[in-house]
Amino acid sequence: MTLAEEVLQVALNAPDTLPARLQAAGALPPDVAVEVAQAGFTALDAGDLPRARAAFGAAMLMFSNNDDWPRAITCGVQHAEICKVLATTEDEHSSARDRAVGMRGLARRLRLATQAFNAGVVVADSAWFAGQSAREQRDHEAYGRWLLVTLDDCVDALTLIETDPTGGRARNLISLVGVAVREVQQTPWLDAEQSQADAALRKVALATESFVAPGTHSFTGGASSQTDLELVLAGLSYQWGSPDVARARLTHVAETAHAGGDLTTFIEAVSTLYAGERECYRLTDTLIAVTERFAGAVDDFRSSSRSRAGRLWMAQQLDELSGDMVTDEFTRLVGRDVERAYQAVERFRARTLLDEMTGHVRELEPSLRDRAAALGAAVLHLEAPPTLDDDVGDQIRLVSRLPIGGLTADPERLRTLATLEALHAESDAGFIGTEPIGSLDSVIGRLAPDEAIVTYHIPYDALDPAGTLLIMAITPRGPLTLHLPLHPGEGVGHFIGRIQVDGRQPIDASPLAELIVNTRMSILDNDGDADPRLAELYRILVAPLKEAGLAIRDFRTLFIVPHGILHAVPFAALRTPEGRCLVEDVATVVVPSVSVWEVLREREATAPRRFVGFANPSVTDYEPLPQAELEVAEVRSLLSQLEASVLVGDEASESALRRWSPGADVVHLATHGEFPEADAMNLHRVLLSATEEHDGHVNAEELRSLDLRSAQLVVLSICDGGVYRFGPGDEPYGLLSALLAAGARNVLGPLWAVEDTQTRLLMTTFYRRLLADGPAVALQHAVVDRLRAGAQIRDWAGFVLFGGGMWATA
Structure with a gap:
């Protein structure tokens, strides 16, 4: 057995006797100490920590006896670190720290900066683990004390980190700083302890600013x-x-x-x-600089996604940036530059539809479309909560944002999305680039003298779906901006926030959402409470504009850009303080964003020449619609100057729609529809007769593939035809957005189920004035006609024109 092996055996079996034996042995050759130290490193590599601890302890004593202090300290630090690793109790970790403190002090006296740094990291690590041991024993006082000691030790080590910035101990120290700071910030402290914690955090802040x-x-x-x-x-x-x-x-x-x-x-x-x-x-300029610096990155990230599901997922992530930034533009920043407020609102909304409408899409090859559709449906699918499977539940879902994957996306859904994105990227298909946002001056320049736009925005807040309302009115004379806090009403003590159960569709709750749901239910039930609720919505949404000097009655057409829960508001029926309905003052048109409105206004408006109508198709499991046939026949007679084609029964098929809709200026669909609560973007569908070629279920994705570039107007005379959900970036899901993407300039549909006879009466008046007045004013007159004829609110208030509103008269 060599001398080094003998020393190591003593260190392992009788460590307390080793100092005396070494002293009695006198000066040993330096190479013996080196051999013992090497044995320590070999044991360390093999994972034999007790043997490594013994070897480093012995080597430290031997090097110190030879006055080889750099090596002695290096071995001492290794010994202390292994003691820390093997420690299981607070006292053992404290003892390891004491050993490392001794090495740190010795290294500093000898001006050995690297060894002092290494020892300092072990000191800090030992303090941290001592605290964790105290925590496991539920000794919270000791745990808090050790946390603060850890921060002090970290500060001490940080002062020397530049001596070995690329080493493993530097990485350990930085990792420890991050973990310890988070623990201190998250730990509840008593008042006296809080001041100590604050002081420790302040020291760490200054140290990291100086040395990292x-x-x-x-x-x-x-x-x-x-x-x-x-x-x-x-x-x-x-x-x-x-x-x-x-x-x-x-x-x-x-x-x-x-x-x-x-x-x-x-x-x-x-x-x-x-x-x-x-x-x-x-200062304001600093916040503006931050916003501008990263505004382009928002578009870059959005452009990086190829699939529609991917774009929506990207918009969902970017929503988190929008809340404070948009709100600031309407408060402290808006007085300096209203253009910035406009850009902020448009940057974070309805951009997927905008890109689709402006040609930033390249179709997948036919052999890949079914697979892509299946992957997209898997990403977008969210089950509806079974506890809300009733009429009230339907209304609550309409005012709830439908996110991709719910409030937290599961890994499997993200993997599916990655597969979908790869499919598009490999085929160089899907969305290509993104459409830039135009200027406010450009919007103003497109408005006719008697037109105005009112765009609403509810800033994103994960905890409060409707805490603030931002309004921008754009008129030919310029813009007007308002920032309104939405305070809970008196006596409102209900939950405010978002709830998701079992990974199903989340439900949003807020006083404004409750008001909208109750208003819709009152209208549908005709319970007598609709009028005061519609008056309250007018007070919230329209009255502030009047108070700011904007007279709605001065305009002929009002384009409304709802946001979030406001998509479910029947704006035409809002009650003025004088008891009139808003529709009696102005024709209303709904658009998903001002940028989309601009694109629609750019589409060529030609005088209608061709009408095609589909009525009462043969649809299994649904009642026939004889009133629909009568409705379309009356429309045909009212449009006698147009080339007209009417298809009813078996002829009103999906195949016929695909054949007859290209080149048609007015397309009228009087049939049934389906509006499922899951896969909202894809499975909203129009039902037509089936043929050998097509099943008659024309869902939103299929509508997107139609050629409706000639369509000045598509009428969905279908129960719930104008219903749509909204998702990330306030993107509209459903039939309306699909028809706009297919090329339609305007779409008319009801916000709820409508009675056949009342629909026919309204449509008759609408079409009687359509060619002369255009769809916006024609719908206003038809609605007011039914209102003044004594029809119930539900029979006229739900019909909404969605689109650009312009119309070229013959």
Whole structure:
């Protein structure tokens, strides 16, 4: 047995006797100490920690006896670190820390900076694990004390991190800083302890600002740990140190994430950056600079998705950026630049439909379409809650945002989405690029003197679906902006927020949503409470415009851009304080966004020449619609100057729709429809007669493939034909958006189920005035005619014109 092996055996079996034996042995050759130390490293590599601990302890004593202090300290630090790893109790971790503290002090006295740093990291690590042991024993006082000791130890080590910035201990220290800071921030402290915690966090903030520069990748092990560190350190700097350093850290993270296509990290960084800049009361120009710096990245990320489901998923992630940014443009920023407020609203809404309408789509080859449709349906599918399987539940779902995957997307859904995206990318198909947003001046220039646009926006807030209302009115004379908090009404004590159960469709709850649901139910039930509720909606949505000096009655046509839960509002029926309905003052048209309205206005308006109508098709499991045949016959007679084709019964088929709709200026569908609560984007469908070629179930995706570029108007004389859900980016799902994407300029449909005879009477008046007045004014006259004839609100208020509103008269 060699001398080194003898020393190691003593260190393993009788460590307490080793110092005396070494002293009695006198000076040993230096190579013996080296051999013992090497045995320690060999045992460490083999995972034999007790043997490694013994070897390093013995080597430390031997090197110190030889006055080889650098090696002695190196072995002492290794010994202390192994003691830390083997420790299982608070006392054992504390003892390991004491050993490392001794090595740190010795290294500093000898001006051995690297060894002092290494020892300091072990000191901090030991303090952390001592605290974790105390926590496991439910000794919360000791746990809190050790947390603060850990932060102090981290600060001490950070002062020397530059001595070994690429080493493993530097990475360990930075990781520990991030974890410890989060623990301290999340731990509840008593008042006296809170001041100590604040002081410790302040020290860490100043130390990291001094010794860990923004974007210092060498201190971490990879992009993920770098991002986590920068986010934690930026938060510290915003609260306790320099906001400029925080901004530099987050800007670096956001730009790196943008370049690498990492949307999740980008959103977290920019959201944290913007919130931090707001909280430290930055000047308006600074907030504007942050917004402008990353505005282009929003479009870049949106453009990176090829499938519709992918674009919607991307919009959902970007929604998280929109809340504070859009709100600020309507408050502190709007007085300086209204154009910015307009751009902020349009940037985060209805962009998928806009891109589709402007030709930023390349079709998949036919052999891949069925697979792509199946993948898309799997991504978009959300079961409806069974507890809301009634009329009230239907209305509640209409005012609830339908996200992709619910409130938290499961990994399987994301894998399916990745497969769908790869399918489009490999085929170089799907969405290509994105349409830029036009200017406010361009919108104003397209308005006729008697037209106005009112666009609403409810800023995204994961905790409150309707806490703030932003309104922008655009008239030929210029814009008007309003920022209105939506305070709960008196006595309202219901839950406010979003609920999801068992991964099914989430339900949104807010006082405004409750008012809208109750209003719709009162209209449908004719229970007498509709009028006061419609008056209250007018007070919230329209009266502020009048108070700001905008007289709605001065205009002939009002284009309304609803947002979120406001899609379910029957705007035409809102009651003025004088008791009139809004439709008596102005013709109303609904559009999904101002940008979409601009595209619709650009579409060529030609005088209608050809009408095609479909009525009472042969549909299994549904009652015949004889009134629909009468309705279409009357329409044909009213449009006698047009070339007309009417198909009824078996002839009113999907095959006929595909054959007759191209080139038609007015398409009228008087039939049944289906509006399922799952797969809302795809499975809303028009029902027509089946043929050998087609099943007669024309869903939204199939409508998108029709050629409706000649269609100045498509009429959905179908129960719930104008019903649609809304999703991320306020994107509309359903028949209306599909018809606009197919090329239609205007679409008319009801917001709820309508009675056949009342529908026929309204349609007769509508078509009598259509060619002379255009769809917006013709619908206004038809609705007012039914209103003044004493018809119930439900028989006329639900008919909505959706689109550009313009009409070329003969």
